[in-house]
Amino acid sequence: MTELDDGYLEACAAEPIKIPGAIQPHGALLVVEPETLKILQQSANARRLLGFDVRNDALLPAYEEATTLCEEIRGWLSGGENTLFYLVAVGSQQLQLTAHRSPQGLLLEFEPPPRPGESTLDGLYPRLRDFLDRISGAHDITSIAEEVAREVRAITHFDRILLYSFDGNGDGTVLAEDTNGILPSYLGLRFPASDIPAQARELYRLNRIRLIPDASYAPVQIEPSISPLNGLPLDLSQVALRSVSPVHLEYMRNMETASSMSMSIIIDGALWGLISGHSRASRMVNAQIRTACDILAQVVSLQIGSRLKASSAAERLELKSVETSLLSKLSVATSFQRGLVNNPHEWLRLVDAEGAAVVVQGGILTTGQTPSERQIRDLATWLFEAGHDVLETNSLASIWSGGEFLSEKASGVLAVSISQIRGDYIIWFRPEVVKTVAWGGDPNKPMESGAGRLHPRKSFDLWRQLVRQQSKPWTSAEVESALGFRASIQTLVLKAAEERAELTDRLEAANKELESFSYSISHDLRAPFRHIVGFAELLSDKEKGLDQKSRHYIETIRGAAISAGRLVDDLLHFSQLGRSQLLKSNVDVAKIVNELRHSLRTETEGRNIEWQVGRLPIGYGDPAMLRQVLQNLLHNAIKYTAPRDPAVIVVSGHEDANSTTYVVADNGVGFEMKYVDKLFGVFQRLHRAEEFEGTGIGLALAKRIVERHGGSISAEGKVGAGASLTFTLPRPKDLKKRSS
Amino acid sequence: MPDLRPILLVEDNPRDLELTLAALAKCQLANEIVIARDGAEALDYLAARGSFEGRPPGDPAVVLLDLKLPKIDGLQVLEKVKNDRHQRQIPVVMLTSSREERDLVKSYELGVNAFVVKPVDFNAFFEAIQDLGMFWAVLNEPPPRPFTNEAQ
Numbered sequence: 051m052t053e054l055d056d057g058y059l060e061a062c063a064a065e066p067i068k069i070p071g072a073i074q075p076h077g078a079l080l081v082v083e084p085e086t087l088k089i090l091q092q093s094a095n096a097r098r099l100l101g102f103d104v105r106n107d108a109l110l111p112a113y114e115e116a117t118t119l120c121e122e123i124r125g126w127l128s129g130g131e132n133t134l135f136y137l138v139a140v141g142s143q144q145l146q147l148t149a150h151r152s153p154q155g156l157l158l159e160f161e162p163p164p165r166p167g168e169s170t171l172d173g174l175y176p177r178l179r180d181f182l183d184r185i186s187g188a189h190d191i192t193s194i195a196e197e198v199a200r201e202v203r204a205i206t207h208f209d210r211i212l213l214y215s216f217d218g219n220g221d222g223t224v225l226a227e228d229t230n231g232i233l234p235s236y237l238g239l240r241f242p243a244s245d246i247p248a249q250a251r252e253l254y255r256l257n258r259i260r261l262i263p264d265a266s267y268a269p270v271q272i273e274p275s276i277s278p279l280n281g282l283p284l285d286l287s288q289v290a291l292r293s294v295s296p297v298h299l300e301y302m303r304n305m306e307t308a309s310s311m312s313m314s315i316i317i318d319g320a321l322w323g324l325i326s327g328h329s330r331a332s333r334m335v336n337a338q339i340r341t342a343c344d345i346l347a348q349v350v351s352l353q354i355g356s357r358l359k360a361s362s363a364a365e366r367l368e369l370k371s372v373e374t375s376l377l378s379k380l381s382v383a384t385s386f387q388r389g390l391v392n393n394p395h396e397w398l399r400l401v402d403a404e405g406a407a408v409v410v411q412g413g414i415l416t417t418g419q420t421p422s423e424r425q426i427r428d429l430a431t432w433l434f435e436a437g438h439d440v441l442e443t444n445s446l447a448s449i450w451s452g453g454e455f456l457s458e459k460a461s462g463v464l465a466v467s468i469s470q471i472r473g474d475y476i477i478w479f480r481p482e483v484v485k486t487v488a489w490g491g492d493p494n495k496p497m498e499s500g501a502g503r504l505h506p507r508k509s510f511d512l513w514r515q516l517v518r519q520q521s522k523p524w525t526s527a528e529v530e531s532a533l534g535f536r537a538s539i540q541t542l543v544l545k546a547a548e549e550r551a552e553l554t555d556r557l558e559a560a561n562k563e564l565e566s567f568s569y570s571i572s573h574d575l576r577a578p579f580r581h582i583v584g585f586a587e588l589l590s591d592k593e594k595g596l597d598q599k600s601r602h603y604i605e606t607i608r609g610a611a612i613s614a615g616r617l618v619d620d621l622l623h624f625s626q627l628g629r630s631q632l633l634k635s636n637v638d639v640a641k642i643v644n645e646l647r648h649s650l651r652t653e654t655e656g657r658n659i660e661w662q663v664g665r666l667p668i669g670y671g672d673p674a675m676l677r678q679v680l681q682n683l684l685h686n687a688i689k690y691t692a693p694r695d696p697a698v699i700v701v702s703g704h705e706d707a708n709s710t711t712y713v714v715a716d717n718g719v720g721f722e723m724k725y726v727d728k729l730f731g732v733f734q735r736l737h738r739a740e741e742f743e744g745t746g747i748g749l750a751l752a753k754r755i756v757e758r759h760g761g762s763i764s765a766e767g768k769v770g771a772g773a774s775l776t777f778t779l780p781r782p783k784d785l786k787k788r789s790s
Numbered sequence: 791m792p793d794l795r796p797i798l799l800v801e802d803n804p805r806d807l808e809l810t811l812a813a814l815a816k817c818q819l820a821n822e823i824v825i826a827r828d829g830a831e832a833l834d835y836l837a838a839r840g841s842f843e844g845r846p847p848g849d850p851a852v853v854l855l856d857l858k859l860p861k862i863d864g865l866q867v868l869e870k871v872k873n874d875r876h877q878r879q880i881p882v883v884m885l886t887s888s889r890e891e892r893d894l895v896k897s898y899e900l901g902v903n904a905f906v907v908k909p910v911d912f913n914a915f916f917e918a919i920q921d922l923g924m925f926w927a928v929l930n931e932p933p934p935r936p937f938t939n940e941a942q
Contacts, residue, residue: 572888573858577803580887580910584809587912608912615910630891 195226208327434473462521690718715774829862852926
């Protein structure tokens with residue numbers, strides 16, 4: 051764009067920008083041999099500027115006019131400095147000398163000294179000091195950029211100074227601008243990396259400052275163009291006077307700018323950005339002011355660099371605190387996935403994303419702006435199959451063909467795997483950046499006519515093309531945050547698994563204990579009851595002549611021991627039910643009900659019972675256990691209808707796609723609904739013992755069996771009006787699937 | 791022709807012992823009842839060794855074996871008997887207080903001839919013992935006597 055120095059088209063990348071063979075006319079160049087100071091090469095204007103007849107192959111010290119000059123050069127050579135920058139007397143005049151060492155000889159650049167009234171380095175010193183004070187107090191990079199743009203314009207008097215930075219892709223953004231209004235504003239403008247080819251960037255890195263005082267200059271040839279020392283074209287990388295590419299000059303003319311200057315902002319050895327100045331008219335900036343600008347640029351580089359590091363540290367700190375807060379919430383959530391979804395704000399803030407998803411065992415939970423669930427599933431599958439442990443991209447479409455369809459909401463993807471063996475991922479999304487960036491400058495004015503391809507507006511369009519299907523890149527702090535979070539999640543998941551395993555161990559131990567407990571009960575508690583009954587029996591057999599009362603006592607002892615024994619049996623049966631395996635199959639419930647009616651005959655003898663058995667669907671479960679349930683329900687119905695004549699017992703059933711339901715209803719004594727919860731408790735009775743016999747475990751047993759089948763049981767009743775017990779069994783899902 | 795070989799009753803609990811004997815007495819069986827108070831004694835009797843050395847030869851008509859026994863428990867006794875080439879044909883009836891499934895399964899795996907959970911109700915217990923005595927001592931046709939005993 052504004053510093054499209056050495057070419058716009060890719061072909062220009064091959065242009066010999068280091069070895070143009072010419073310089074700009076505002077100074078002159080001599081190349082001398084370092085030992086003898088023999089003149090090797092010179093620019094065609096050297097004689098005129100220096101004021102004496104320099105000839106190639108002559109020794110510079112041989113010229114009287116160059117005596118002081120040679121002393122300065124020799125003094126510099128004996129020291130270690132890279133560059134000599136000195137206002138030196140040549141003949142009767144003062145010239146600004148800049149000297150560099152090179153394999154092709156010493157490069158001596160001469161420029162006229164500051165004219166009267168022009169600033170000098172000494173004169174600028176107080177300004178520079180004030181400026182340093184100002185920017186060291188600046189809050190952020192943008193305010194530093196604004197300060198430096200203002201300062202550079204103040205000392206160079208260009209019409210407009212821009213400061214722009216390059217992002218990770220090399221694309222540029224204008225951060226700050228200072229202008230007198232003659233040239234259009236470019237503030238906020240974006241332009242693509244291709245505007246400045248790689249070799250030009252490298253040159254900017256090596257040579258921090260360049261000036262083109264007049265774009266319509268006629269290049270001054272270097273004679274001879276080939277170095278006598280190594281036979282190669284003269285490398286002008288270090289030479290400030292170096293002539294620039296004709297393409298760049300065309301570009302400047304198109305922009306109607308006659309002069310330009312640029313300074314590199316280099317941070318940690320890399321080109322971070324540029325400060326560039328333009329004027330509509332030609333403008334010379336003397337070497338002393340340029341040096342001041344160079345110092346400014348270096349100070350600004352350091353300041354921006356330290357701000358970047360500080361803000362990166364602050365960003366990391368901030369992200370860490372988000373992570374800590376989120377983790378504390380996750381640790382108390384039912385699962386970490388749930389915890390994420392319930393804290394969407396922090397989940398997104400971890401990496402400054404617009405959307406996020408967590409994929410665990412094929413289940414997907416999302417928040418914010420994300421692709422569809424199906425697209426996320428495809429993405430996770432691809433990530434897993436491609437072996438991505440971590441994926442960080444700001445252009446998913448460029449690395450995955452499927453990414454093209456996701457680019458609107460997910461051009462940027464940051465994904466971390468959370469399982470070694472499954473395609474489980476936490477994924478963050480960023481939208482396509484074009485959607486998020488507005489044209490920042492004034493797009494109307496600059497060069498609408500005849501601008502051709504070399505036009506800032508064109509650059510913006512080009513940039514917009516290039517950033518299609520791209521998001522804002524993820525910073526290293528954000529990627530680190532994601533990785534740190536992943537590690538914490540894994541710890542969390544691992545901890546949860548360990549806790550579960552520990553709980554399982556403890557449960558198993560408790561179960562074992564319970565098992566051995568009930569085992570010893572079954573042996574040791576049962577025996578004494580048996581003995582009581584047995585000896586009471588033997589006693590009554592032996593003492594035939596006992597009176598009525600004594601017989602009653604013995605009978606009571608016997609009866610009590612028998613019911614205690616039955617209690618133990620029931621209790622054991624109940625506890626065994628929880629442990630024994632279910633052997634499920636289709637169960638003909640109607641047939642079981644029939645058989646039970648038959649086997650319960652002894653209980654119904656002499657009673658008037660009206661059975662109403664409807665159609666009963668085939669159930670699915672453990673046949674012996676379901677028989678137990680039905681037996682208990684029928685037994686209860688018979689028992690609690692004892693006072694009725696006739697007793698009515700209705701057995702009915704129905705089914706739907708997922709379950710079968712059975713109901714046993716009677717017209718017995720019923721119960722109060724407020725006690726319904728007690729009905730299914732172990733040893734809970736709603737009637738006095740002498741009213742209805744039983745241990746009070748029948749319904750608890752039924753409930754336990756039904757629930758172990760994954761079903762449910764409920765009761766309804768009314769005192770004096772009967773009760774109805776309903777249980778539902780789920781149908782086997784896999785069986786249904788197989789039959790369909 | 792009733793089998794008049796003895797019945798071996800293996801029971802450690804004196805009360806159970808007394809009750810079982812009372813029940814067997816009620817059956818009025820002619821068989822002698824030999825009592826062993828633990829698993830070791832039972833095995834000694836079967837092998838005619840230890841305190842049973844020199845006992846009249848011959849196997850019992852049936853072994854009524856309690857499951858929980860001191861020293862060597864009922865299941866171990868059962869295992870030894872059923873793994874012994876000479877003893878494996880002796881009928882063994884497991885008598886137990888427990889209806890624990892695993893005991894039952896294990897007993898049948900080891901080759902028990904019957905498994906009886908002692909009922910709490912004495913009448914039921916009595917009937918069970920009576921049935922057992924009648925079946926094994928009276929009705930059951932024993933296998934041909936092993937050759938070694940034939941000599942007697």
